Amino acid sequence: KLQKRIxxxxxxxxxxxxxxxxxxxxxxxxxxxxxxxEVEIDIGRFSQMQLSDSEHPRSLSGIFVYKNKS
Incomplete structure (x- = not known):
């Protein structure tokens, strides 16, 4: 039982x-x-990102806020 727990x-x-x-x-x-x-990272959005169990994490694009909106 202990072995299973370990x-x-x-x-x-x-x-x-x-x-x-x-x-x-x-x-x-x-x-x-x-x-x-030249982008800023939206820390709020970054911290809410769910890390998947897979090798391929969700796209990072959602966490960036462009500084120079041209």
């Missing part, structure tokens, strides 16, 4: 770690785009 906790930990890594990747990506395109 297995479950390990699995949970791995999922959370994967999500954190994914979040970090998104943040880095967001800042790269920001540097390139």
């Amino acid at each position: 297995g479950t906790l390990t699995e949970e930990y791995n999922v959370r770690t994967a999500k954190l890594k994914q979040a970090a990747k998104l943040v880095n990506e967001a800042f790269e785009i920001r540097k390139k395109d």
Whole structure:
């Protein structure tokens, strides 16, 4: 029974770690785009983004607000 519990906790930990890594990747990506395109990041929208369990996170485009609206 304990072994099963340890297995479950390990699995949970791995999922959370994967999500954190994914979040970090998104943040880095967001800042790269920001540097390139003169955009601001809408932190409110960013924090509400759902991290999917898949390898392909949702598009980042929704979190950017263009500074120079030409």
